[in-house]
Amino acid sequence: MAMRPSTLNSKLLRDIRERWAQLSTIGFVVAAGIAAFVSLQATFQSLEQSRDAYYDVYRFGDVFATLERAPDGVAERLEEIPGVTLVHPRLVAPVRIPLQIDGAAASRQPPIGQVVGLPPDGEPALNGVLLLEGRRVEAGRADEALLLEPFAERTGIAPGDTIPVVMEGRLREIRITGIAAAPEFVYPAPPGQAVVPDDERFAVLWMDRQAVAPAFQMEGAFNDVVLRLSPSAVERQVLAEVDRVLEPYGGRGAMGRDRQRSNYFLEMRLDQLQALSGFVPILFLGVAAFLLNLVLSRLVKLQRGEIAALKALGYRDREIGGYYLKLTLLVVVLGTFVGLGAGAWMGRGLTGFFTSFFRLPLLEYSVPFSVVGPAFLVAAVFGLLGAFATLRGILRLSPAEAMRPEPPERYRPTILERLGVGHLFGPPGRMILRELGRRPVRLLLSSLGIALALGIIVVGRFSADAWDVILDRHYQQAYLEDVSVTLTGPVDARGIREVAALPGVVRAEGVRVTSARIHAGLRWRDVPIYGYREGDQLRRLMDAEGAVLPTPSGGMVLTETLAEILEVGIGDSVQVQFREGRAQTRGVVVTGTVDEMFGLQGHMRILELNHHLGEGPAVNTLILTVDEGSMAPLQARLAQMPVVQEVTEKMAEVRRVDELTAEPQRFLVLILSFFGSVIAVGVVYNNARVALSVRSRDLASLRVLGFTRREISGILLGEQAVQVALAIPAGLVLGRVFTGLLMRTLDPEEYRLPLMVSLETYAFATTVVVAAALVSALLVRRRLDHLDLIGVLKTRE
Secondary structure, three states, X not given: OOOHHHHHHHHHHHHHHHOHHHHHHHHHHHHHHHHHHHHHXXXXXXXXXXXXXXXXXXXXXXXXXXXXXXXXXXHHHHHOOOOEEEEEEEOEEEEEOOOOOOOOOOOOOOOEEEEEEEOOOOXXXXXXXXXXXXXXXXXXXXXXXXXXXXXXXXXXXXXXXXXXXEEOOEEEEEEEEEEEEOHXXXXXXXXXXXXXXXXXXXXXXXXXXXXXXXXXXXXXXXXXXXXXXXXXXXXXXXXXXXXXXXXXHXXXXXXXXXXXXXHHHHHXXXXXXXXXXXXXXXXXXXHHHHHHHHHHHHHHHHOHHHHHHHHHOOOOHHHHHHHHHHHHHHHHHHHHHHHHHHHHHHHHHHHHHHHOOOOOOOOOOOOOHHHHHHHHHHHHHHHHHHHHHHHHHHHHOOHXXXXXXXXXXXXXXXXXXXXXXHHHHHHHHHHXXXXXXXXXXXXXXXXXXXXXXXXXXXXXXXXXXXXXXHHHHHHHHHEOOXXXXXXXXXXXXXXHHHHHOOOOXXXXXXXXXXXXXXXXXXXXXEEXXXXXXXXXXXXXXXXXXXXXXOOOOOOEEEXXXXXXXXXXXXXXXXXXXEOOOOOOEEEEEEEEEEOOOEOOOEEEEHHHHHHHOOOOXXXXXXXXXXXXXXXXXXXXXXXXXXXXXXXXXXXXXXXXXXXXXXXXXXXXXXXXXXXHHHHHHHHHHHHXXXXXXXXXXXXHHHXXXXXXXHHHHHHHHHXXXXXXXXXXXXXXXXXXXXXXXXXXXXXXXOEOOOOOOOHXXXXXXXXXXXXXXXXXXXXXXXXXXXXXXXXXXXXXX
């Protein structure tokens, strides 16, 4: 009995040598699942831990509020609000930076920026500043500033350089003393509706508050405030009290950390990563479990006589079951180790990609044990699930029963033969149909495995299709202008005519844009509201299907997602708290909804919006169409106008969005296509190898009877071809289902991907799966060509 473990271990090694290719493909599927789990989880945890450390060390605030202007003494009233532990009032003001950036496609557009005031010691009580290079600004110096790192990298600006800055219409030369970062600018996006970071056109300048305050008429006053709350504070109550205190001073609505722009985008990406890290690995490991069950069940079938001999020699069920359990765990453990290495490498690359979106200077990538441990556990659980049915069958098999060969399979005419069309397929075709008809469950499960592979590839290319639709609908069909010009304040029709008269301008129209908080009961959102002039043509309201909607004739049209959040419909009234003009709260009727793809906003007639704001006919955004070749001189002319705050060339913005979405799309397509190919090869190859093992005697007999290698290959591989053919339509449907599940992980408030998959994506996914199946077929065909006819025919009946 002492030799038993050695005997079974020798058998284990022999079986591994004989079936290494099959076991390797299963191991690769396990490795793919583990790699997906480790890379996504490690990236998620690295980003989350880095975010928490960054926020903690640099004192990121809990509540944020902007206002027109309030005396510094108002900050003391904010400190008295229950739950508030610290208040940091400050100056934040928009500026223009008429800087020419050589070599960039968008360099004609002057950058914009924000000045953020610093206390005399340079260390804010909240929202601290991390100095990365150079020195801090000196107290009392109005010509020195720290510059945000992404903008400095993009433009090549270094400490000691001087840049032009327009503050309240006056040009100043500002010396950059250092390069810095801050937790409130992890996502360096300009204020407004930007959906991607723009580190080429958005800069932050940290300057001494007292020195720069006179330039903005903010001596002894603040227009922005950050608060820290106690752990027991009720945020909703604090926000209400902050709004009450700041309302007389033009308060624009306080918001919690969850609505702070930079943190909002970071949290959205982390939520997506967390959802994917659970969905994708389970999919892969489920396929691995199916393959393990397939291979082990066929192995037991082929080794019935060996199992019977072992039981007759006194080996207990536990020992024999342990042998097959070792085989399962060996495949799982090796696959897990490969997956851990691949996942760690992929996770580093994925984390590096996210740093192009989010600047987390304390970021340290690692694969913690909290990821490694669950990876082993999850892989082992799925492996044991795959082997469970086989192990149970072993334990039920008596020695006498195992000594007898399995009864021959019963072949029946297929449905097609009973319908009288079987003769159309010929003898080889009928053999294929009958073999598949005997095992319909295996056929369906095998097709399902291949369909999953195809569906995964469809998911990988879906986002590229969706973004193509978004860019076309939003920028080419709804936004017909070439340039949009944001003004420093509202102007009347003369301002439109003045710009329309500039050389190169074909058409000029005006839009009134204002920020507001829309309430419906306890639900609210801070959104922009757009006012349109009747008869204008350069901005069109379009729904997700591409239909053009008429300009609102009264009341307000809401983005459909905004209406769902507020739980309002057509005919309902909402309370709109305007932030400009008289800053009044008005009741407005919802007259329609529009299924736009970007952001949350409201739309109304411009005269009605002007009335709510207590002003005459006025616009604060100009939209222009421009002659070809006139863009550069027009940009230069606009940059010199004091009333112009920002100039945005539409195609430059499109290129920026495409640039920041193309790279992750290529990465996702590459990884998921590889994973999908692994699954397809694993399913097709293992099915073909198992079929070859089970039917080797039949195929050898056919060779002896005169069938050629090509004909017996057609019989064996024809079964796999049927599986692939059934899997393709099912996989295309699954791909669409998976994309729908993926869309649920996206926050619909920022952008909404249309559920559209192009024919090119379906064709690409199908091509990858078919190619993987052909590779598998070639590998099996090689084994068929070397089939030992004499050895096979000597097998005991």
